[in-house]
Amino acid sequence: LNSIVVNALQAGDNLTVNQIGKRNSYAYYCSYNLENIQLTVHQEGELNSLQIYGENSLMKNAIIRQKSNFQELIIRNYSHQF
Numbered sequence: 001l002n003s004i005v006v007n008a009l010q011a012g013d014n015l016t017v018n019q020i021g022k023r024n025s026y027a028y029y030c031s032y033n034l035e036n037i038q039l040t041v042h043q044e045g046e047l048n049s050l051q052i053y054g055e056n057s058l059m060k061n062a063i064i065r066q067k068s069n070f071q072e073l074i075i076r077n078y079s080h081q082f
Contacts, residue, residue, distance in 0.1 A: 002043075005029075014038040023047045030055050037062070045069045054078060 002019040005027040013036060017026050024043040029052070037055055040063045047070045052059075054077035066073055 002026075016040045018042045020044045021046045021048070025049045027051045029053050036060075040064070042066070045071070049073070051075070052077070 001023060002021075003025045004017055004019070005025075006015065007029045015028070016039070018041070019026065020042075021044055023046060025048070026041055026043060027050070028039075037060045039052075039059060039061075041050060042063075042065045043050060044065075044067045048066050048068060049072040050064065050066055051073070052075045056077045059075075059077055064073075064075075
């Protein structure tokens with residue numbers, strides 16, 4: 001059983017998630033949605049976790065490949081607006 005949680009995507013955003021294996025989880029949380037991003041995520045293996053918080057220009061057109069077993073990856077993006 002794999003799981004995907006997505007919060008705060010807007011029109012124009014493009015998210016592709018591929019999960020191959022068992023018990024993989026992907027979570028994407030964005031409070032402000034300041035960037036228009038295209039993100040591709042590929043998880044392969046068993047019992048992996050990927051959590052992404054926030055957006056900034058570094059995440060635009062990002063491709064994240066997680067090929068492992070029993071691993072957790074947390075990405076925290078901060079954008080300072082002045």
